[in-house]
Amino acid sequence: VNESFWAFNTQVAAAAVGLLGAGCGLIGVFTLLRRRALIGDVVAHAALPGLCLAFIVVGSRSLPALLLGAFLTGLLGVATASLLSRTTRLKEDAVLGIVLSVYFGVGVVLDSLIQGRFKSASQSGLDSFLLGKTAGILLEDVYIIGLGAAACLGIVLLLYKEWRLLTFDPAFGAALGFPIARLELLLLGMAAAMVVIGLPAVGVVMMAALIILPAAAARFWTNRLEIMTVVSAAFGGGVGLVGVLASAIFDDLPAGPTIVLIGAALFLVSMLFAPERGMIAVLRRQRRGEWKLRRRVLLLRLFESVNPKSPTDPVVLANAPRVEFWPLWQFERVLAECARLGLVTIPAEGKVALTAEGIADAERLHRAERLWNALLDERPESAAVHAVFDLNEWEDELDPETRRSLEARIAAERRP
Amino acid sequence: MRGAVLLGAALLAGCIQPIDEAHSRSDHASAHKTYEGSYPIKATATVGMVADIVRKIGGDRVVVDCLMGPGVDPHRYKTTPGDVRRLRDADVIFFSGLHLEGKMSEVLHRLGAYKPTLAVAEAIDPSRLFREEEGAPDPHVWFDVSLWRQAAEGVSAKLCEFDPPHAAEYRANLAAYVLKMDELHRYAKTTMAEIPKERRVLVTAHDAFRYFGNAYGIEVRGIQGISTDDEAGVKHVNDLVSFLIERKVKAVFVETSVSDRNLRAVLQGCEARGWKVELGPELYSDALGDDGTEEGTYLGMVRHNVDAIAKALR
Numbered sequence: 210v211n212e213s214f215w216a217f218n219t220q221v222a223a224a225a226v227g228l229l230g231a232g233c234g235l236i237g238v239f240t241l242l243r244r245r246a247l248i249g250d251v252v253a254h255a256a257l258p259g260l261c262l263a264f265i266v267v268g269s270r271s272l273p274a275l276l277l278g279a280f281l282t283g284l285l286g287v288a289t290a291s292l293l294s295r296t297t298r299l300k301e302d303a304v305l306g307i308v309l310s311v312y313f314g315v316g317v318v319l320d321s322l323i324q325g326r327f328k329s330a331s332q333s334g335l336d337s338f339l340l341g342k343t344a345g346i347l348l349e350d351v352y353i354i355g356l357g358a359a360a361c362l363g364i365v366l367l368l369y370k371e372w373r374l375l376t377f378d379p380a381f382g383a384a385l386g387f388p389i390a391r392l393e394l395l396l397l398g399m400a401a402a403m404v405v406i407g408l409p410a411v412g413v414v415m416m417a418a419l420i421i422l423p424a425a426a427a428r429f430w431t432n433r434l435e436i437m438t439v440v441s442a443a444f445g446g447g448v449g450l451v452g453v454l455a456s457a458i459f460d461d462l463p464a465g466p467t468i469v470l471i472g473a474a475l476f477l478v479s480m481l482f483a484p485e486r487g488m489i490a491v492l493r494r495q496r497r498g499e500w501k502l503r504r505r506v507l508l509l510r511l512f513e514s515v516n517p518k519s520p521t522d523p524v525v526l527a528n529a530p531r532v533e534f535w536p537l538w539q540f541e542r543v544l545a546e547c548a549r550l551g552l553v554t555i556p557a558e559g560k561v562a563l564t565a566e567g568i569a570d571a572e573r574l575h576r577a578e579r580l581w582n583a584l585l586d587e588r589p590e591s592a593a594v595h596a597v598f599d600l601n602e603w604e605d606e607l608d609p610e611t612r613r614s615l616e617a618r619i620a621a622e623r624r625p
Numbered sequence: 626m627r628g629a630v631l632l633g634a635a636l637l638a639g640c641i642q643p644i645d646e647a648h649s650r651s652d653h654a655s656a657h658k659t660y661e662g663s664y665p666i667k668a669t670a671t672v673g674m675v676a677d678i679v680r681k682i683g684g685d686r687v688v689v690d691c692l693m694g695p696g697v698d699p700h701r702y703k704t705t706p707g708d709v710r711r712l713r714d715a716d717v718i719f720f721s722g723l724h725l726e727g728k729m730s731e732v733l734h735r736l737g738a739y740k741p742t743l744a745v746a747e748a749i750d751p752s753r754l755f756r757e758e759e760g761a762p763d764p765h766v767w768f769d770v771s772l773w774r775q776a777a778e779g780v781s782a783k784l785c786e787f788d789p790p791h792a793a794e795y796r797a798n799l800a801a802y803v804l805k806m807d808e809l810h811r812y813a814k815t816t817m818a819e820i821p822k823e824r825r826v827l828v829t830a831h832d833a834f835r836y837f838g839n840a841y842g843i844e845v846r847g848i849q850g851i852s853t854d855d856e857a858g859v860k861h862v863n864d865l866v867s868f869l870i871e872r873k874v875k876a877v878f879v880e881t882s883v884s885d886r887n888l889r890a891v892l893q894g895c896e897a898r899g900w901k902v903e904l905g906p907e908l909y910s911d912a913l914g915d916d917g918t919e920e921g922t923y924l925g926m927v928r929h930n931v932d933a934i935a936k937a938l939r
Contacts (some may be wrong), residue, residue, distance in 0.1 A: 216863035217897035218890055290908040321703050337884050344848075345886035409886075456859040464859050545649055 257284025
């Protein structure tokens with residue numbers, strides 16, 4: 210680690226972007242779950258005309274004035290989007306696309322007008338809001354950003370219950386008498402404020418990533434809102450810190466893009482490796498489920514082909530059912546697994562026999578299968594409810610009355 | 626941003642296409658033919674430094690329209706449809722070249738196919754240009770007055786070729802102007818030499834002063850790279866802070882056409898380590914001062930920079 214790591218400007222930038230990331234991470238959780246993830250992008254783009262207008266009105270590069278202008282048109286952009294999606298038949302994606310690009314287009318036009326007409330236009334650094342100037346973060350910016358992050362934290366702590374309702378069941382919340390519309394407005398307002406505060410540091414184009422990535426990455430690690438909120442804030446802060454420190458340690462590494470790339474890497478790792486919800490965990494679970502299903506199918510078919518009077522007698526493997534076009538290697542693997550679990554034995558080369566345990570398993574499965582088929586016959590409409598459950602356990606979900614009627618049906622089938 | 630540039634380029638392409646085709650068979654005759662219209666000749670220039678030398682050499686025979694006014698950063702300038710019209714209406718076009726007019730450069734070079742056009746900085750002896758490792762030359766040549774003198778000679782040659790009947794006038798204007806340039810060149814050298822040697826360090830927002838430093842013997846550091854489009858890394862800012870403290874530099878300089886955010890961050894970094902650096906007076910780097918003022922001319926602008934630097938660092 211070199212001396213640049215500990216330098217004053219590194220500390221300032223790291224503090225600013227760390228706080229910004231943490232605040233955005235907090236707010237991002239709610240916008241993401243509320244399916245308003247793109248709001249950050251809309252605000253960031255819609256802020257550009259506000260920056261330019263504020264510059265035209267004030268005529269100088271006073272940062273508070275510019276940020277206020279950005280905040281106002283940012284909110285106006287969000288309001289336009291919500292108005293369009295409520296009053297027209299356009300879908301959300303089209304609406305956001307329209308709002309985002311139209312506002313940004315207006316901003317670019319204003320920027321072009323300004324460049325020729327105002328003497329201090331280039332010096333004002335309006336252009337630097339597009340990509341941001343992380344290296345040029347000043348101490349004053351840290352205070353502004355810190356204030357914003359603290360406001361985020363305060364509101365989330367105060368209104369946690371309300372925003373939780375807003376996120377998961379706004380209709381229920383409204384029925385309980387919560388001012389859902391105002392709560393949503395507050396959420397969007399906070400998101401807009403964080404975006405605008407962050408513009409000088411990371412810029413229009415990358416601001417959206419700071420709102421979305423931490424929350425999206427945190428989503429993979431937990432199903433609980435409290436934990437997700439904490440994880441997302443930590444991710445956001447960490448991404449900002451690491452990005453700035455990387456830019457401080459290595460030559461010619463601009464901080465803004467570095468921050469976004471680190472956020473993307475964190476998201477990728479979360480998406481792949483998170484336990485339970487990560488892609489690899491999900492795939493492994495799926496494959497395990499597939500093999501389990503294959504074992505059951507084999508067990509059932511063996512059970513149907515053995516001599517009912519002495520079911521443990523070996524069957525010649527060549528006569529054993531090769532089920533459902535399985536390739537040979539799959540069949541052999543399923544057989545080997547069943548043997549390993551003690552459900553079948555392979556008494557001699559080319560022979561296979563069910564064990565007592567295997568027979569018990571198969572009988573249970575057989576019954577479950579017949580119950581299932583009976584249910585499909587009798588009440589197909591309720592089958593969908595049970596289809597999500599494991600074939601082994603689904604019958605426990607049946608109410609006793611249905612169960613009795615289905616069992617009677619099976620018994621009746623067996624008689625003739 | 627990109628969108629606006631593309632729009633501008635598309636508009637321009639749309640305008641020049643038919644003309645381009647009409648003249649392609651006559652071997653770009655119009656690009657080389659001499660002027661036959663009425664006077665004054667309408668010249669369009671991109672940046673103030675170029676416009677000013679064209680004015681000085683063209684005298685009453687040429688009226689110059691300058692696209693980028695005071696305080697405009699040419700690296701990031703976005704071509705507008707109005708610019709396209711002004712370029713189209715011009716009898717002759719002068720621009721700096723060497724990729725100074727970042728986003729406009731390509732269209733300017735394409736205009737050369739059917740209109741008399743001169744990239745004045747490209748008339749300078751290439752062996753005297755600084756090059757990046759990749760080979761792109763540093764475009765900020767006007768800060769070495771002896772180099773910009775070559776550009777002025779290029780402008781004069783172009784005008785003589787374009788308007789032979791008045792060549793004598795252009796040559797006389799050039800001769801008078803070159804005298805003033807030589808005088809300014811000497812003045813800059815002696816003034817810079819008066820600054821104590823160890824404090825002769827010029828720190829600015831972007832790397833525009835390499836030719837200046839080379840010609841007048843002052844070490845030069847910029848926060849951003851040669852183009853204002855480059856984003857500075859945090860390490861670069863820290864390195865500069867250490868450098869300023871080590872060398873006990875007393876002032877850094879804001880440019881009129883570049884944002885001062887990064888510089889202010891550097892100042893805070895120095896202050897935190899107990900070294901007070903002042904924000905020196907504004908320097909003109911890629912644009913001239915207001916029209917009608919002394920800094921609104923090329924010679925006045927260089928003189929302003931020289932005096933400001935000498936005063937702040939002495």
